[in-house]
Amino acid sequence: MRVLLTLLFCLAALPLWAQCAGNDLLARMPPAQRAALDQMADAHPYPNGILWRATKGDQVVHLVGTMHFHEPRHGATMSQIAPWIEGATTVFLELGEGDEARLQRDIATNPSLAFLTEGPSLLEMMDPADWDRLTAAMRQRGVPGFMAAKMQPWMALMTLSATKCVIEGVRAGKRGLDQMIIERAKELGNPARALEDHDTVLDIFGLFSQDEMIEFLTLFLRMENFEPDDQHKTLVEAYFREEIRVIWEFALVQALAEPQGLSEAEILADYARLEDALIGARNRGWMDRILPAAEAGPVLVAAGALHLPGEQGLLRLLERQGFQVERVPRRISE
Numbered sequence: 001m002r003v004l005l006t007l008l009f010c011l012a013a014l015p016l017w018a019q020c021a022g023n024d025l026l027a028r029m030p031p032a033q034r035a036a037l038d039q040m041a042d043a044h045p046y047p048n049g050i051l052w053r054a055t056k057g058d059q060v061v062h063l064v065g066t067m068h069f070h071e072p073r074h075g076a077t078m079s080q081i082a083p084w085i086e087g088a089t090t091v092f093l094e095l096g097e098g099d100e101a102r103l104q105r106d107i108a109t110n111p112s113l114a115f116l117t118e119g120p121s122l123l124e125m126m127d128p129a130d131w132d133r134l135t136a137a138m139r140q141r142g143v144p145g146f147m148a149a150k151m152q153p154w155m156a157l158m159t160l161s162a163t164k165c166v167i168e169g170v171r172a173g174k175r176g177l178d179q180m181i182i183e184r185a186k187e188l189g190n191p192a193r194a195l196e197d198h199d200t201v202l203d204i205f206g207l208f209s210q211d212e213m214i215e216f217l218t219l220f221l222r223m224e225n226f227e228p229d230d231q232h233k234t235l236v237e238a239y240f241r242e243e244i245r246v247i248w249e250f251a252l253v254q255a256l257a258e259p260q261g262l263s264e265a266e267i268l269a270d271y272a273r274l275e276d277a278l279i280g281a282r283n284r285g286w287m288d289r290i291l292p293a294a295e296a297g298p299v300l301v302a303a304g305a306l307h308l309p310g311e312q313g314l315l316r317l318l319e320r321q322g323f324q325v326e327r328v329p330r331r332i333s334e
Helices: 002-006 014-020 031-042 074-087 099-109 128-140 145-149 153-160 164-172 177-187 200-206 210-221 228-240 244-257 264-296 314-320
Strands: 051-056 059-066 090-093 299-304 324-327
Touching: 031 244, 051 074, 051 314, 059 074, 059 177, 059 264, 059 314, 074 177, 074 299, 090 177, 090 264, 128 145, 128 153, 128 210, 153 210, 177 299, 200 264, 228 244, 244 264, 264 299, 264 314, 314 324
Parallel strands: 059 299, 090 299
Antiparallel strands: 051 059, 051 324
């Protein structure tokens, strides 16, 4: 959960980098464990790579696996994909031009989407020890306990998935790769279109009962012994090594290491359900927009990198539609 949800946030301003340094846990993993993790990742189609080209006759779809928070190394990526943006008839992102503002307006108009406006608070719904963990973790991120108590469980999860400096980066307006692409497309007079409706994320969390979301939140909190800055550093470095499927498998390995009374079968089932809700089902829905657009001209698809690999990843789905898929080497400097 932590690795997936972190993708929704932006990294902090440069003066805060020292606070977010952390350690790359994958680099410190014993060789045998790392080999086993790589084997898990390699069992899935297209486990590595963030830049791809899919072709079918004269149809062209370029795909960019993004990281949703700011990082200086995005500059090199933007330079490399600039011709793709400029040549695209259609530019797709998870949220299109103006969709983030629409989502914010929805929540402002209906606060119950993100906050508990009636009934018991998280304080009342959670085990006291888990509530103490929650308030301590929220304090580390600059969120007071009274505010945490009124968050919907999914909102609490999304907040906890970010380090303090990540949250400060959001407030400072630092841009992730997605936003950089949106702004460039707008400059070219080709506003980015959405792969899904702007409120889809709310529908996704609606698939789970409140009790299930509390269970996810509790599991997350009991993994707090994994240092947040280390998690962040691990995610960033894995992304720039283009080890994308490893990110998901590492999160699963961590969950299995902290079972908290759940059997391995239960954890695997939970993760499979999460993967389909957060990635697979959305990818399948996105194809209904990507395929018709590809018939009209070149398409650029930019989405969170975890949407690329796997049997239900965008690359495999395009392959099943007759596209030839090839990885494009990423240049590491501008």
